[in-house]
Amino acid sequence: MENITRRDLLARATAFLAAGAMSGFCPLRVTRSWAYNKTRKERNMKLPAARSTGEVSLEHAIQHRRTIRSFDSAALSLHEWAQLLWSAQGITGTGGFKRAAPSAGAFYPMDIYSAIGKDTVEGASAGVYHYEPKGHAVIRVSEGDLRAGLARASLSQMWMAGAPVNFVITAEYDRITGKYGRRGIRYAMIEAGHIGQNLFLQAEALGLRAGIVGAFDDKDVGRVLGLPKTHEPLLIMPVGYGR
Numbered sequence: 001m002e003n004i005t006r007r008d009l010l011a012r013a014t015a016f017l018a019a020g021a022m023s024g025f026c027p028l029r030v031t032r033s034w035a036y037n038k039t040r041k042e043r044n045m046k047l048p049a050a051r052s053t054g055e056v057s058l059e060h061a062i063q064h065r066r067t068i069r070s071f072d073s074a075a076l077s078l079h080e081w082a083q084l085l086w087s088a089q090g091i092t093g094t095g096g097f098k099r100a101a102p103s104a105g106a107f108y109p110m111d112i113y114s115a116i117g118k119d120t121v122e123g124a125s126a127g128v129y130h131y132e133p134k135g136h137a138v139i140r141v142s143e144g145d146l147r148a149g150l151a152r153a154s155l156s157q158m159w160m161a162g163a164p165v166n167f168v169i170t171a172e173y174d175r176i177t178g179k180y181g182r183r184g185i186r187y188a189m190i191e192a193g194h195i196g197q198n199l200f201l202q203a204e205a206l207g208l209r210a211g212i213v214g215a216f217d218d219k220d221v222g223r224v225l226g227l228p229k230t231h232e233p234l235l236i237m238p239v240g241y242g243r
């Protein structure tokens, strides 16, 4: 992290929470997820097919990838959002289960959530969406624009809330520790890094920019977004057009 140490961020977060507690305002309000009341079919939104060709070379994307922390307010198209999700966890194998990022033993313990705002992705309403690799679709799991709450849960890195989409990469360790024991936790964390780099490079290839955030309170992120308790957030990637 540039210029800001983790200790600085923790101190700021503590001050912010203390101020909130004194004023009666709870910055880490628990969000009720409406979506679980609806049937899976009602909540399901099929995404446009991803492309496996593009205008930008891989070398260009690697050369120009940078962590950015300031975003234009322009919305992403549904295609751009879908393409980013595909790069993270899309099914790429002909057998119908291997994905864009590698996974130890092909157990795929990762899930991708997107926190989006009102009109920040064309054709999608504000909320938190779970990506379904099979079927290349999303399911809304929480409603409303929760990006500011997510930024507050990330030690008040409020710049995150300016990105049209915040991708949250989570791991469900049980899906991999059954086979690998504690070492499975290491494997899941490594897998998160692969997914993060795919998102970075796909964003560059689409003319978008990305940030990456590891400094957050795991439990608060889960509570704010309404994530299942077993889905542990490992990385957050704000993505949008650069300024």
Ligand SMILES: Cc1cc2nc3c(=O)[nH]c(=O)nc-3n(C[C@H](O)[C@H](O)[C@H](O)COP(=O)(O)O)c2cc1C
Residues within 6 Å of the ligand: 001, 002, 065, 066, 067, 068, 069, 157, 212, 213, 214, 215, 216
């Ligand atoms: C695991 C990880 C966690 C990070 N967490 C944060 C963060 O919480 N906030 C932030 O502003 N940048 C964060 N960064 C971004 C780094 O500060 C950035 O990658 C580094 O300064 C190098 O710059 P570059 O990505 O532009 O090459 C993180 C990067 C990684 C890999």
